[in-house]
Amino acid sequence: MKDPFAHTFSIVARDSITGEMAVGVQSHWFSVGALVPWGKSGVGVVATQSFVNPAYGPNGLALMEKGKSAVNALKELISKDEGREYRQVAFLDANGKASAFTGANCVESASHYVGENFSVQANMMLNDDVIPAMKKAFITNPKLPLAERVVMALQAAQDAGGDIRGKQSAALIVVGPNKVENSWEDKKIDLRVDDSDNPLAELERLLKVARAYEYMNRGDLAMEEENVEKALEEYGNAEKMFPKNLEMRYWKAVALANSGRIKEAIPVFKSIFEEDENWRTMTLRLPASGLLNVSKTDLKLIVE
Incomplete structure (x- = not known):
């Protein structure tokens, strides 16, 4: 096979309350x-792995956007793929219907x-406990936000044994329930760990x-x-999460001054x-941009 490797475990999932959809994945492969x-957003999500055929991503989304269910879209693409027995693929549509395929040569x-609103899939795992662990973690944590719920399912897979080769990269995307006009608004969360x-x-x-x-x-x-x-x-609220982050403390101070x-x-x-003199210089520049609305006297008190 000339297709790129991405032997891995992943989850595609939908939040039945918010309608958000997500893909989470970890692998012992660079930049999974x-x-x-x-x-x-408003269409669906895809995970394509094992001997990866990346075309399942855009082509699957295109079919689901045209109205095909995840089941029918995946079935159509699998039927046309001569390398299907080396593939592992999962589709999930905006209605929460999921479909998955694991080729015989994975x-x-x-x-x-x-399951309902999700699918978990894995290949080249240490043992057969990975899939049940992911399933249990996702089903038993319905009150978590979708992104955190997906990460918990991934961690459960790793704790159960994970990839037989170890671990190297991971990724998480979350898209919304409704179609968006601008492509840059599509992903609500888009995180990648390429090598760790x-x-x-x-x-x-x-x-x-995030x-x-x-x-x-x-x-x-x-x-x-x-x-x-x-x-x-x-x-x-942001500062409470990262009290040492100067950016978060700084804009709170600006809001107080304003x-x-x-x-x-x-x-x-x-x-x-x-901690960092550059923020003093930054403060002197803000009034001209209208971001700090204080008198010259008060500005002097702030920066002196």
Whole structure:
């Protein structure tokens, strides 16, 4: 086979409440996120692995966008693939219907399980415990946000034995329930760990950072709407997750200053400047951009 390797375990899943869809994957192969996970908001998600035929990603999504179910879309593409017995593929559509295929020539331990709103699949595993572990982890954690739930399923697979070769890379994508007009709005979460001794731990860390920056983004939006109290709340939530992150502390201080709470803002600014003088320079530049709306007197108090 000339097709690229991506022997691995993965999950495609949908949140029955929010309608979000996700693909999570880990492998002992470099940059698994470049090959295995595919998704489109309002359409579906795809995981294509083993001896990978990447065309299953865009072609599968195109068929589902035209109205074909995950079952029929996968069946159509499998029937046309002469290398099908080396493939492992899973489709999930926006209705939560999943379908999976494991070719006879996939390296054992190889299997899949299709459930309601999800499918888990794995090949070249250490043992046959991986699929049951992923299934159990996903089913028994329905209250978690989808991304965290998917990462938990991946961790359960690793804990059960995982890839017989070990671990190297991981990826996670989440798309929304509705089609979007702009392609850059398509993925709500798009995280990749291309090379790591512990890719799932790094993926989990990145997901936490992503969640913190979701608070930051909501804070920025609140500032645009001149809702300073809401901005402070959102920036504060981000800061709680990463209290040592200067960026998160800084914009909270800016929000405090913009709301007239200069006395509260100054010590926050000072603590940041002590760690990195560049933020002082940054502060002097903000008024011209309209991002810091304070008097010259107050600006001097902040930066002196």
